[in-house]
Amino acid sequence: MSVTLKAIKRPDHTRSTTRKLRESGQVPAVVYGKEKESKSIAVDSIELIKTVRDEGRNAVISLDIADDSSVDVMLHDYQLDAIKDELVHADFYVVNMSEEMDVAVTVRLEGEPQGVKDGGVLQQALYEVQVRATPNNIPDEITIDVSSLDTGDSLTVADIPKAANYEILDDPESTLVTILTPTTDDDVEGIDNEDEEPELVGEAQTERNAD
Structure with a gap:
């Protein structure tokens, strides 16, 4: 109405x-x-x-x-x-009430993922999807429950529940949301060590001979 x-x-x-x-x-x-x-x-x-x-x-x-x-x-x-x-x-x-049209519809995430509770980071890749429907059947928003997602899990467009009164036009393989692995202190130390310049074998051998 x-x-x-x-x-x-x-x-x-x-x-x-x-x-x-x-x-x-x-x-x-x-x-x-x-x-x-x-x-x-x-x-x-x-x-x-x-x-x-x-x-x-x-x-x-x-x-x-x-x-x-x-x-x-x-x-x-x-x-x-x-x-x-x-x-x-x-x-x-x-609008023609009997004619389908394509519009952007907001994607809203619902729930707190288990992966986030464990320290992961939620990353939402798509905030809207393209929907085809008659005017009266266009949803105001599409709600996705992410509470069961663990660290490393993700959802794609294909995971959006199917609806009889509208069609989602986006690529089914497009990522909607991902729970990224938390960054630990060990990860940061590993990155720092990788940035250090390696010791040159020739220089090290010369220093030992000098000693």
Whole structure:
């Protein structure tokens, strides 16, 4: 089920009008899609942030545009003001609810691996995977239980539990997470010794003869 977000048309693209929109709490945005005419709109900044926070990055949004028809969209991209940390622009992509699409989905690790308890180091290689699904079946995130992993163990994309309503597109052999072997004092000493310059046989023999 999609969540509703109200929007207004934005016919005037001048800098002064755009600035006033932002000052009033609105975010300039564009709606576009496959074989769809692009539309310039504006949405409430706080409402957009709340929607994404509550519903997830891949949520389907019913965009209720004033004096126009509603349209199902997903937030495709957004821009932030690095100094003010405020939204300055958003892109919405019109979706076909019966048509599959490819999107990036966050991978979240759950649990404390046994290998980490024993001193190992968890290294996550992939933080997102590409998923193909219809809009309503796109997961907000994919959770992987890593609590049983021991030192030296790893998980690949192939270890992600299969789902009937979406397909993972990444290479099945791509590593998701690895528990690295802990570094011990002996390992560090061994590395230090390896860095020492070897004694030259000729020089050592000369020193002994001199003695």
